[in-house]
Amino acid sequence: MDRRRILRSVVWVVAAAALRPRLGGALPNNEAAENTFFDLSRLLTGRADLDRQASSRLLLALEGADGAFSSRMAALADFARTHGFTAVELLAVALDAQDSQLAAVLHRIIAAWYTGVVGDGPASEVIEYRYALMFEPVADAVSPCSYCEFAPLHWTSAPSGLSELA
Amino acid sequence: MTESLSADVVVVGAGLAGALIASQLSLAGASVLLLEAGPRIQRWRIVENFRNSPAKDDYMLPYPPSRIAPHPEYHAYAGVPPSATDVMPAGQRNRNSGRSQYQSAPASPGGAHRQPNNYLILKGADADAYAQQYIRAAGGTTWHWAAATWRYLPNDFRLQSTYGVGRDWPIGYQDLEPYYYRAEVELGVSGPNDGTDLGSPRSQPYPMDALPLSYNDRRFAQVLNGREFTVVSEPVARNSRPYDRRPTCCGNNNCMPICPIAAMYNGIIHVDKAERAGARLLTDAVVYRVEVDARERVRAVHYLDANGRSHQVTGKYLVLAANGIETPKLLLISADKRHPGGIANSSDQVGRNMMDHPGTGISFLAREPLWPGRGPMEMTSIINFRDGAFRSQYAAKKLHLNNAQQTRKAALKALSLGLTGRGLDLEIRRRSAHLVNINSFHDLLPDPENRLVASTEHKDALGIPQPEVTYTIGDYTRKSARHTRELYTTIARLFGATEIEFDDEFAPNNHIMGSVIMGSDPGTSVVDGQCRTHDCENLFLATSGVMPAAGTMNCSLTIAALSLRIADVLKESR
Numbered sequence: 001m002d003r004r005r006i007l008r009s010v011v012w013v014v015a016a017a018a019l020r021p022r023l024g025g026a027l028p029n030n031e032a033a034e035n036t037f038f039d040l041s042r043l044l045t046g047r048a049d050l051d052r053q054a055s056s057r058l059l060l061a062l063e064g065a066d067g068a069f070s071s072r073m074a075a076l077a078d079f080a081r082t083h084g085f086t087a088v089e090l091l092a093v094a095l096d097a098q099d100s101q102l103a104a105v106l107h108r109i110i111a112a113w114y115t116g117v118v119g120d121g122p123a124s125e126v127i128e129y130r131y132a133l134m135f136e137p138v139a140d141a142v143s144p145c146s147y148c149e150f151a152p153l154h155w156t157s158a159p160s161g162l163s164e165l166a
Numbered sequence: 167m168t169e170s171l172s173a174d175v176v177v178v179g180a181g182l183a184g185a186l187i188a189s190q191l192s193l194a195g196a197s198v199l200l201l202e203a204g205p206r207i208q209r210w211r212i213v214e215n216f217r218n219s220p221a222k223d224d225y226m227l228p229y230p231p232s233r234i235a236p237h238p239e240y241h242a243y244a245g246v247p248p249s250a251t252d253v254m255p256a257g258q259r260n261r262n263s264g265r266s267q268y269q270s271a272p273a274s275p276g277g278a279h280r281q282p283n284n285y286l287i288l289k290g291a292d293a294d295a296y297a298q299q300y301i302r303a304a305g306g307t308t309w310h311w312a313a314a315t316w317r318y319l320p321n322d323f324r325l326q327s328t329y330g331v332g333r334d335w336p337i338g339y340q341d342l343e344p345y346y347y348r349a350e351v352e353l354g355v356s357g358p359n360d361g362t363d364l365g366s367p368r369s370q371p372y373p374m375d376a377l378p379l380s381y382n383d384r385r386f387a388q389v390l391n392g393r394e395f396t397v398v399s400e401p402v403a404r405n406s407r408p409y410d411r412r413p414t415c416c417g418n419n420n421c422m423p424i425c426p427i428a429a430m431y432n433g434i435i436h437v438d439k440a441e442r443a444g445a446r447l448l449t450d451a452v453v454y455r456v457e458v459d460a461r462e463r464v465r466a467v468h469y470l471d472a473n474g475r476s477h478q479v480t481g482k483y484l485v486l487a488a489n490g491i492e493t494p495k496l497l498l499i500s501a502d503k504r505h506p507g508g509i510a511n512s513s514d515q516v517g518r519n520m521m522d523h524p525g526t527g528i529s530f531l532a533r534e535p536l537w538p539g540r541g542p543m544e545m546t547s548i549i550n551f552r553d554g555a556f557r558s559q560y561a562a563k564k565l566h567l568n569n570a571q572q573t574r575k576a577a578l579k580a581l582s583l584g585l586t587g588r589g590l591d592l593e594i595r596r597r598s599a600h601l602v603n604i605n606s607f608h609d610l611l612p613d614p615e616n617r618l619v620a621s622t623e624h625k626d627a628l629g630i631p632q633p634e635v636t637y638t639i640g641d642y643t644r645k646s647a648r649h650t651r652e653l654y655t656t657i658a659r660l661f662g663a664t665e666i667e668f669d670d671e672f673a674p675n676n677h678i679m680g681s682v683i684m685g686s687d688p689g690t691s692v693v694d695g696q697c698r699t700h701d702c703e704n705l706f707l708a709t710s711g712v713m714p715a716a717g718t719m720n721c722s723l724t725i726a727a728l729s730l731r732i733a734d735v736l737k738e739s740r
Binding site for chain 1: 217218220221222377378379414416417418420535540541571574577584586587590591594
C-alpha cells in the first residue's frame with residue numbers, strides 16, 4: 001500500500017468515526033441524555049434488558065420530532081426520581097392527574113418502544129421493527145410479519161396458553 | 167427521433183394476463199415484445215420497504231410509483247396516530263381499500279414523504295368506493311393479493327337468462343373450464359381435494375391439496391358450519407408443497423403487501439418465464455397511442471420512454487393487458503379522425519359498466535381466543551350466498567375471514583387507552599388473540615353510467631391524460647349489504663362478541679371489471695367471447711375489464727383462464 005492510499009484510508013477511518021455518532025446514535029455530548037433516557041425507558045417499559053443501541057436511536061428520533069423533547073424527558077426523569085417511582089403504572093397515574101405535559105411525554109416514549117415508530121403522520125419513521133416491544137407479549141403465538149420464526153405448519157396447532165400472558 | 171420495433175405479437179402490460187400470454191406464445195415460437203409502463207422491481211426490496219414502512223396496513227407504500235407511470239396513491243392507512251394518546255378508531259378497515267383513517271400521508275420507505283397523488287380521479291355518489299389500487303410495474307398487481315383463485319359459478323355466466331338481471335356472457339362455464347384448470351396448473355393453485363363442493367364443476371383435482379387451516383380458520387368453520395353458513399377452504403395460488411421451483415408456504419403472514427419467499431404466485435413468475443422463453447420485455451415504456459389502419463387493423467402502438475422520447479412498435483397482433491382502468495383509457499386516448507370516440511369503441515361501451523365487488527365489514531372481540539395471524543393471511547370463505555333465486559332481487563356475495571396478524575392494531579388500541587406496564591402487555595395480548603375481522607364481496611350490476619373517461623383536466627408527468635371514474639352503487643347491491651349486516655350480527659352473536667364495529671361504508675376491492683365489456687352483439691359490447699375486439703380483428707384485450715358480470719369472487723383466475731384462451735387463439739392464427 002503506498003503512502004497516498006494509506007493516507008486515503010486514514011481519511012476514511014476518520015470520516016467514518018465522525019459519522020458514527022449520527023448512525024449509531026452515540027453522540028459524546030449527548031451521553032448524559034442517553035443515560036437518562038435509557039434509565040427512564042427501563043422504568044417506563046418495565047424492562048431491565050432494553051437494547052442500548054435501540055435506545056440511542058429512539059432518543060435521536062424523538063429529539064428530531066420534537067425540539068422540546070430533551071428538556072421534557074429530563075423533567076420527567078427528574079420527577080420520577082424525586083418522587084421515588086419504581087413502577088410505571090403509579091407514575092402514569094400521578095402524572096395523568098398532575099401534569100398532562102409530562103404525561104404526554106411518558107406515553108410518547110412508551111409508544112415509541114412498543115411500536116418502534118416515532119413521529120407524526122407524514123414524518124413518522126420506523127426506528128425498530130423486529131424488536132418493537134409490542135411483539136413480546138404475543139411472542140409465543142405470532143411472529144412479526146414477513147419472516148416467520150416458527151416451524152412450517154405451526155399454524156395448525158392451537159397456540160400454547162391461548163390467552164394467558166406468556 | 168423515432169426508433170422502430172416489431173414482433174409477431176405485441177403485449178402491453180406485464181402483469182398476470184400479459185405475462186401468461188407472452189410466456190405461452192414465446193414457448194410456441196412466436197416473437198413477442200412485452201411493453202411495461204412501470205419499472206422492474208425486486209422482491210427483496212419490496213420486503214425491506216415493508217419492514218421500514220410506518221403504515222404497515224397500506225399495501226401500496228412498499229411500491230413507490232414510477233415518475234412516468236404513476237399508480238394511484240391514497241395512503242389510506244397512515245396508521246400512526248398523531249400522538250400516542252390519540253384514539254385509534256375501532257373497527258379498523260383491514261381491507262385493501264383506499265380510504266383514509268388519518269388523512270396525513272406517512273413517510274415512505276427511504277424517507278421521502280409520499281402524498282396522495284390524485285392519479286385516479288373519482289367522481290359520483292360513491293366515488294370513494296372506487297379508489298382502486300393497482301401496481302404499475304413488471305409483475306403487476308398480483309405482487310400483493312390474497313392469492314384467492316376462485317372459479318366463477320356457471321350461473322355467473324348467465325345472470326340475465328337465469329335471473330333476469332345484468333348481462334349474460336357470450337361464453338359459458340363449460341367453455342372456460344379447461345382453461346380454468348390450465349390456469350390453476352400455471353399459477354400453482356392449492357384447493358380442497360377432499361370433495362368439498364365449491365359450486366364450479368371440475369374435470370380435474372386441484373394441482374395441490376389445500377394447506378391445513380390455521381387454528382383461527384378452523385374454529386371459524388367449526389362455529390359456523392352446520393348453522394346458516396357454509397365455510398370452506400379457499401382455493402389459493404399458494405404452494406402447499408414445493409411446486410414450479412418455488413417453496414411451500416411457511417406462514418410469514420405477509421401475502422399482502424409481499425410474499426417474501428414466492429410461495430405465493432405473483433405475475434413476475436410468468437414475466438421471468440416469458441423472458442426465458444425468448445420474449446423481450448421493455449420496462450418504462452408507456453404506451454400512449456394505438457394506431458389503426460384503413461382496413462381497421464391495428465398497425466402500431468406508440469410509447470414514450472423515461473426521457474419522453476416516442477417509439478413505434480409494429481406487430482401482427484396486439485394484446486392490451488394493462489388492467490381494467492389503463493386499458494380502456496388507452497383505447498379512449500387513441501382517438502383519431504376516423505375513430506373520434508376512441509379505438510374499438512364503435513359501441514360506445516369502452517370505459518362504461520365499471521364494476522368491482524363493493525365490500526363491507528365487521529370487527530369484534532370474540533369470547534374465545536382465536537389468534538389470527540398464524541399462517542397465510544386468508545384461508546376460508548363463506549360461500550352459501552353466492553347463488554340462488556334471490557339474485558333476481560339482490561346481489562350475491564362471499565364473506566371471508568381475515569387471518570392477518572392483529573398485534574399492531576392491538577398495540578395501538580392499548581396505547582390509546584393510556585395503559586402502561588403489565589396492563590399494557592395484557593391488553594395487547596388479549597386483543598391480538600380475540601380480534602375477529604370479516605369482510606365481504608358483493609356482486610354489482612353493469613351500469614353504463616358508471617363510466618371511465620380520460621380526464622380533460624389532469625395529465626401525468628408525460629402529459630398523458632389521467633383516468634377519471636364516475637361511480638354509483640345501486641340498490642341491487644345495497645339491499646344485499648343490508649342482509650350481509652344481519653349475517654354479521656348472527657356471526658358476532660355466535661362468537662359471543664364484544665366491541666362490535668360494523669364497517670358499512672362500501673370499500674373498493676380492486677376487482678376492476680366491465681370497462682371493455684364482452685358480448686356477442688358488437689352494438690353493445692367491446693370484445694367477443696374470445697376477447698377479440700369487435701372492431702379490430704388483430705386486437706385482443708386481456709383484462710378483467712372484459713368481464714360482463716362481477717359475480718362474487720376474486721377475478722384473477724378468470725383473467726388467467728381468459729388469457730390462456732387468447733394465447734390459444736393466437737397460436738392457431740399464426
